[in-house]
Amino acid sequence: MIPTSIMKCPNCTGLFLAGTTQKTKICPYCCKGINLQKALRIAQANNSIEASEILKQLKAKAAKNPRPKSKD
Numbered sequence: 001m002i003p004t005s006i007m008k009c010p011n012c013t014g015l016f017l018a019g020t021t022q023k024t025k026i027c028p029y030c031c032k033g034i035n036l037q038k039a040l041r042i043a044q045a046n047n048s049i050e051a052s053e054i055l056k057q058l059k060a061k062a063a064k065n066p067r068p069k070s071k072d
């Protein structure tokens, strides 16, 4: 099992999983190459299964508490 991080894409703010040994990753949302050392680490899990559970919970939380719309 590989320790897995939940990362936030600096380009589109999408959340995705990355192995802690990975240095770069292609964002699954905006398809940009991301330097994982520069990206924001949201959470850390012991393995990819745990990480996907955390990601699921984070997404559920985000859906329940949508960000207030920015004023134009």
Ligand SMILES: [Zn+2]
Binding pocket: 009, 010, 011, 012, 013, 014, 027, 028, 029, 030, 031, 032
């Ligand atoms: Zn992205």
